[in-house]
Amino acid sequence: MNYIAERRQEEKERRRADLIDAALAVAAEVGIEAMTMDEVARKARLSRALLYVYFQNKPDLLLAICERALASLHARFEAAAAQEPASGRAQIGAMGRAFVAFSREEPVHYDALAKFALHSPTGLASDSNEHACLKCGDRVHETMVASIERGIRDGSIRADVGPPALVGLTLWGYMAGIIQLAATKSTVIEHRGYDADRLIDQALRLASEALGPRQDLPHDRHA
Amino acid sequence: MNYIAERRQEEKERRRADLIDAALAVAAEVGIEAMTMDEVARKARLSRALLYVYFQNKPDLLLAICERALASLHARFEAAAAQEPASGRAQIGAMGRAFVAFSREEPVHYDALAKFALHSPTGLASDSNEHACLKCGDRVHETMVASIERGIRDGSIRADVGPPALVGLTLWGYMAGIIQLAATKSTVIEHRGYDADRLIDQALRLASEALGPRQDLPHDRHA
DNA sequence: TACAATCACTGACACTGTGTCAAGATCTCC
């Protein structure tokens, strides 16, 4: 019968999700770098071999984690946009802060993304986890672009800032770089007399000012 | 005698340098990720065990590569400052372009740094390679800060931009993020209708504008 | 020159982790 295959499909997806949960749990304990396939399998109370039925290899499992991470980040960006209806620029600012909160509240997700960011996509099958990640990334990007376009329309972002898609990529790059710096080099930053929070404030403010109209109008208040 | 120990010391340093050269050569062939200690030893025509006399472990060898990378980057930054005597802001812009050139002309050095950037310093012995890296990073930072301070003095950078040290960290983070994005996600960027070069131009321009005086003065020309 | 001490160097080993496969266990349907 057909509904049997359907149930099996659901069970498969459920188990896949469980395995990702197990991987996240292990990564939370020992760090994503030190996580081994064996520990993940043990945490899920399955044999290691079965893991390779659900994920091609370890990088593939990490990509599955990345997909979740990007989905979560996307949700945070949407929420950020929703809670700042004032202006497009305020939305972008809220997304910056949301990105920071994400990196702190979901460190494993964040670490997975940071690792993912190091590699170029190998580009192949459209059913791969990698492809799913790029799709998720697209959605995040679209969310940013929508707020940038809105900001240009409502005047909170200067029109000559550049093409919205390119500005979105730029801001993503800026924030990714800053957050990585703040997350991994806090001791160095403190050694220079500041701290991660001040760096992030500075970075958000500078970026926001860069987007805003050139002269200090009342509009420019909320940096 | 004493000069024997001295010669041995020199030989040791020479061999250490040779080993790093070998590592760089291997990394250039197979990528820094896939490089193995065995290949490095074979390239240097030594046993693998000897490698562990000169470097504690593989990460330690990578840190030695990072130190070289940072030294090279520092030299590029100094050169950038020297060739743009016009203004502090122009110097900073030149450093941004120098960073981009570095990432493209010394990909192995760049990759080592990008990997290094993922980890927090473990902070311990002051004779470790890690400590040497942080020292080198300090020098790079100082070079940036000097140009920022100069820019504030000569008026090419607005005085209320923030504390120079913090601005330096911010710009470093911005550029590191953008370059990583441009280097690893060029296919994604092209998929959105742009390319790595346009992203970099946009990022450099936006950052430079953020530093400059608020209204478009003639000064603002060289973005 | 002999011979001890120190240093440079290596082969072989133990260990950890990945990915694969043949075969056993379980489920489904006739």
Added chain:
DNA sequence: GGAGATCTTGACACAGTGTCAGTGATTGTA
């Protein structure tokens, strides 16, 4: 109850890291 599909695993081969006892070369000493 048994054929066939599907799920699951133990055991294996392999690759890479890090270590150490021991060999051989170099230096200082009698």
